[in-house]
Amino acid sequence: MDSQITLSVNGTSRSLTVDSRTTLLDALRERLGVTEVKKGCDHGQCGSCTVLLDGRRELACLALAVARDGVEVVTADGLAHDGLHAVQQAFLDHDGYQCGYCTPGQVCSAVGMLEEVKDGHPSHVTTDLEADVELTDDEVRERMSGNLCRCGAYAGILAAVRQAAGA
């Protein structure tokens, strides 16, 4: 079955017809040419397809496009306004990548994660569930654990996220 949907992609409204089986990831990449959103595993296991949907980090490979009609999508490219986003700059400053394939997902995930910290969300490694979150290295590692990096650039990613969190 085909449906007409409209997505806001990095601030631009895009209308298209999708089959019900099309994921948001395939709609973005194959139909709209938004190729900075990467397909790694296509099964929710790697995080490379992470985008911000209505401001929250989610996996585009596990979302059906038709079910997300009307959503506001922000990708790693869409984060830059008047120069790089603080998280993008931090990845450059700390070499938070090698091949760069996982990077758009890492960057979106970090932006979403820092918002969650601002909202006081605890994590698996938070000792006191009711206290304010202190963003230690362990907290960053746990909160970013849904983004794998086959190049193993984790040390740089950690440093980048720490820098962006302080900014």
Next chain:
Amino acid sequence: MRALDYLRPESPAAAVAALVSNPNAKYLGGGTNLVDHLKLGIVSPDELVDISRLPLDDIQEYDDGGGPGLRVGANVRNSDLAAHPVVRSSFPLVARALLSGASGQIRNQATTAGNLLQRTRCVYFQDATTPCNKRVPGSGCSAREGYGRYNAILGASDACVATHPSDLAVALAALDATVVLLGPDGERRLPLAELHRLPGDLPNLDTTLGRSELITGIEIPFSPVAALSTYRKVRDRASYAFALVSVAAAVHLEHGAVRDVRIAWGGVAHKPWRAERAERALVGQQLEPDVIGAAVEEELENAASGDENAYKVTLVRNTTVHTLLQLAEGHR
């Protein structure tokens, strides 16, 4: 993937009606399990009834005849439930169970109902090329003679040795939560402990739900025991992995002795395993390692394992002892 119709019903009742009128339709929540299964070709509905925009996304305290509690809408996202102040203060084991599951992104997508109804991670169930009684009744069980490290140690059957993967369900089983359901004949309430079932001869059925029944919410009763509670999950890596075994525990101590205790296990059975024998053995006792160990061993009397999953018997025993001792020291 089979061609799919897509429906976004106006109300919970319209959603139920859609499943009644089409036996090949399925509800779509956050989609993090169902969309994966569509791609893997292990379920093939011809229609998705998208309930994710129904207004079932409130978290509210209630106080009716049965006592006070917290009502959680079926569509509340896992991350929002874990971050809710009342959950963090009154039901720490629920927050901890949720936070130990999946990743930040997936928790933002996954719903409360979808989490409870996610299907087993048995590797053969997820591989459409292998025999599996849960996927294709009567085809055989590949896990029995195959890779056995994840297999159940309690309540398994010849037909199926899979375990239930939800962390949230284990925490809720410990708290005597209730599931609120809407079906063709109206609303009913089901104890969470009766939602999931043991495999028996019908491993294709994960739950006791009617096929068109919609989960609209869950209710968690407030209790003194819930406030001192936690969830400990043991896995192959520190994060973003399913449980080998997990323990949800809650304890209410009076003058150092156990007045009330709750223990539920994940990773050991086809459903969250409430360790009621161990609980009964602990009431009135001091929480000492030997005392807890003996109580847990009673519960494990009928545990059955092979070479590859025998470690789970020791692991769940020791994890339970450790978790209760930590709780006795106030670490939740």
